[in-house]
Amino acid sequence: MAVLLMLLLCGLALWVWGSGALWFQGPAHPTIRWALVGIWTAWMIGSLIAYWTSRRPAMLMACWFLSFVALLVWWQQIKPSDTRNWAADVGEHVEVQAVKGPGQLVKLNNVRNFRWRSDEDFDARWEQRSYDLSRLERVDVALSYWMGPAIAHTLVSFGFSDGQHLVYSIEIRKERGEQFDALAGFFKQYEMVLVAADERDILGVRTNVRGETVHLYQVNMPQQAMRELFMAYAHQADELIEQPRFYNTLTANCTTIVWQLARSIGAQLPMDWRMMASGYLPSYLKGFGVLAPQATLESLEQAGNITERAKAWVPPAGSSDSKASVDFSKAIRLGMPPLN
Known part of the structure; x- marks a missing residue:
């Protein structure tokens, strides 16, 4: 039970952060951003379900971890600027x-x-x-x-x-x-x-x-x-x-x-x-x-x-x-x- 609760909390935190990152830093068009947030949400939920129904949960967790790392690598490429059209x-x-x-x-x-x-x-x-x-x-x-x-x-x-x-x-x-x-x-x-x-x-x-x-x-x-x-x-x-x-x-x-x-x-x-x-x-x-x-x-x-x-x-x-x-x-x- 404790493992399940920890996974749920970690999954919720990753979903919230990933959804926010994709929404606020994703493509300008809102339809594309909604699609990306939807894909991320489906992947997070699907991974948790598959973890408990699959005979190879370690592989699924590895895929989950790698997807998060990929998102984090993209996030690190977003740098602050000094040359925008400032107010x-x-x-x-x-x-x-x-x-x-x-x-x-x-x-x-x-x-x-x-x-x-x-x-x-x-x-x-x-x-x-x-x-x-x-x-x-x-x-x-x-x-x-x-x-x-x-x-x-x-x-x-x-x-x-x-x-x-x-x-x-x-x-x-x-x-x-x-x-x-x-x-x-x-x-x-x-x-x-x-x-x-x-x-x-x-x-x-x-x-x-x-x-x-x-x-x-x-x-x-x-x-x-x-x-x-x-x-x-x-x-x-x-x-x-x-x-x-x-x-x-x-x-x-x-x-x-x-x-x-x-x-x-x-x-x-x-x-x-x-x-x-x-x-x-x-x-x-x-x-x-x-x-x-x-x-x-x-x-x-x-x-x-x-x-x-x-x-x-x-x-x-x-x-x-x-x-x-x-x-x-x-x-x-x-x-x-x-x-x-």
């Missing part, structure tokens, strides 16, 4: 142009600073910016809720004493006209991109254009750790330029990559189910004592909800673009408790 907002990689001094002044190319009127109507701007890491004074985790309380997109914002804020965001690199499908994200459907953006752009588009709910949580970190995390993101950007990588809904997503980067600089953060259900990430952070200790999680969630403040904000009359961005960052943090 405008993920069309550029952020690049580290230069680092001057002992890790002090960092110059970045392709910092996104779009002005959004709708998802289809915007002014695309990719800028070169410089950041003095000696003036880095805060790190905030932003969670943008777009599909219920358990699912949120994770972003990390770095704040400087001159009022500048830079947000890093691991995102799928959509092609033009492509929409995100969490199931497709398991099957090499999307490449990964690291976006570096102005807060007024990347947070504002989520609250004001896409109708998402965004929460900010300031994280208690020593400045040296902040600087190391900033540069870990910069190095991740370089790696993605040199070697494109697939996004994976489970293992390489907007939250697990942040966790990996934090671990790379020495943070003792165990893996947790809230890496997958990222909407509950604040309780994970609160449990490690890195959020404001004097405030409850509920009060932090309420004070950190920037959605209405972002919607209500208007640029000060006559202010430059850079000053308006600084003002936006100040406005959305009104009411957030200090760390100490």
